[in-house]
């Protein structure tokens with residue numbers, strides 16, 4: 117394999133690292149704005165209306181981050197002292213600063229599921245019995261695609277079944293759909309269809325869709341009216357936020373159309389990484405833009421591999437000492453992927469070092 121070009125930088129740490137396009141920057145500079153706390157920002161209003169239309173819902177609200185969107189939804193759906201069921205590696209449980217406890221006064225009832233996809237059979241056994249001395253299950257929250265399980269897409273039937281049975285039991289279901297457009301691109305279904313049975317959906321503009329800032333929460337009119345109250349309470353009333361919505365609108369309209377490129381790039385990397393004997397990865401399971409793979413066979417931990425990749429111009433991230441994650445996005449080309457693979461090859465096999473690396 118050719119020695120890697122060290123002058124180049126490829127950032128596969130996350131799809132959150134993208135820079136706004138020239139078109140987004142222009143739209144931001146020219147955005148029509150007003151005070152969004154008064155409901156007077158035309159760009160924000162347009163973005164919220166488009167998000168609601170695309171998801172086939174009554175209403176939507178712009179929030180600064182996916183974390184705020186998820187936590188507002190959890191607050192609305194639950195009461196203090198309840199449990200929230202989610203997958204063990206879920207974002208709301210592991211990466212949202214225990215706000216579920218802090219802000220909503222709930223605890224997580226985590227359930228592990230292969231590929232991150234819970235089933236009703238798995239959930240049913242963990243719903244609290246309806247007796248007064250047990251904390252009650254207030255909410256089920258699913259994640260599609262599932263980030264830490266490797267960008268996996270929820271089997272539609274499993275998600276629909278969970279929603280149907282949960283609703284029969286009087287339990288609402290929230291979707292952390294930070295990357296729901298990736299799930300739609302991979303499954304060939306619309307986001308409206310994938311998400312129609314959920315009580316609320318959060319999705320991010322600032323990940324694969326490429327906006328610099330922002331996420332959306334969609335749901336019923338009543339739910340979004342409540343969300344507006346909690347967004348303000350959390351300090352998320354942002355005044356002339358139309359400068360952000362202008363980029364968000366471009367991300368929403370144009371971003372989904374190119375996600376298949378990121379998926380093809382991730383597949384390409386997976387098929388190359390499996391050729392490195394010290395790495396463990398099932399390329400057939402790579403469905404979207406995220407690769408999670410085991411590096412324990414290299415004899416190094418992820419901090420060492422990350423450092424060595426960094427020396428070769430590849431920014432990557434460990435998710436545990438034994439596992440790493442690569443994420444493709446609009447600022448990573450096929451050529452960049454090839455560069456990351458060469459670097460990984462060099463780090464794992466030592467190939468190329470004799471030539472002076």
Ligand SMILES: Cc1ncc(COP(=O)(O)O)c(C=O)c1O
Nearest residue numbers: 181182183184207259263292294
């Ligand atoms: C699955 C998932 N949900 C929610 C979030 C939170 O988004 P934000 O970083 O905008 O708070 C992320 C961020 O990486 C995520 O991966």
